[in-house]
């Protein structure tokens with residue numbers, strides 16, 4: 001294992017302590033506590049997975065899959081189910097190879113999310129990450145709905161050492177994006193990160209706003225690659241999944257950022273999101289500082305949950 005991966009694994013392991021306690025300890029007490037595989041066993045397992053925020057659909061699929069395999073392979077001991085469940089969770093999370101194309105081409109990244117999920121912080125972290133890769137980054141403060149949003153983003157642009165283009169409170173977000181595109185072209189920027197609003201209670205307006213912004217990009221910056229990231233707060237569990245579903249109805253999401261994965265018991269939501277929506281979690285937030293954003297890897301996530309370092313497959 002490379003040093004970078006090793007570090008990622010270690011941090012993931014410690015960050016996922018509560019999630020592990022929540023899901024894995026519960027599962028293990030079932031595997032050890034039951035002497036036979038019966039309806040009660042399946043029911044308890046199902047409850048544990050649901051309580052672990054894996055989502056109803058993924059849980060049902062995992063239980064069904066387990067039942068089939070237990071029959072086919074004539075499994076009698078509950079503990080033999082452990083590996084089958086781990087494999088099944090991994091399959092549920094399979095969304096194919098996750099692409100980070102926008103990091104390496106001229107691109108526009110829309111970042112969407114409701115208030116308080118960590119959207120501004122995420123944009124700041126992402127800007128810092130790209131800057132560290134010698135990319136020229138410009139931020140567009142297109143969440144003009146709240147006065148504080150622009151100021152907060154400005155702080156992050158200073159921290160990351162990148163330029164920010166903003167507008168007056170209440171300004172048309174599309175006009176801010178228009179100005180930001182002009183700046184991006186003039187400065188030959190690599191990545192334009194747009195802080196876009198996320199008012200889910202007014203879906204129609206949000207849809208119109210995003211369409212309008214997209215039209216500006218179509219016209220002014222047609223060659224730029226487009227990425228749409230939705231930021232979700234992992235600590236809100238099923239609520240995060242519901243938000244992802246709603247945003248998915250409004251626009252084409254290309255990736256999810258799950259924030260506050262440090263210390264939450266609800267990390268299982270990553271399984272629910274990838275399983276139910278088929279959209280990759282591309283990054284996780286693991287703290288409040290600029291370095292606390294990591295690429296997400298489903299394999300590593302499952303390994304960090306279920307295996308000690310020396311047992312890793």
Ligand SMILES: Nc1nc2c(ncn2[C@@H]2O[C@H](COP(=O)(O)OP(=O)(O)OP(=O)(O)O)[C@@H](O)[C@H]2O)c(=O)[nH]1
Pocket residue numbers: 113114115116117118119120121122149152259260261262284285286287288292
């Ligand atoms: N522990 C932890 N805290 C985070 C993480 N990401 C963001 N936060 C904190 O969450 C709070 C909200 O973050 P913001 O970036 O202000 O959230 P926002 O979505 O932009 O919210 P508004 O500015 O209110 O729209 C802040 O206190 C952040 O420091 C994370 O990954 N881990």
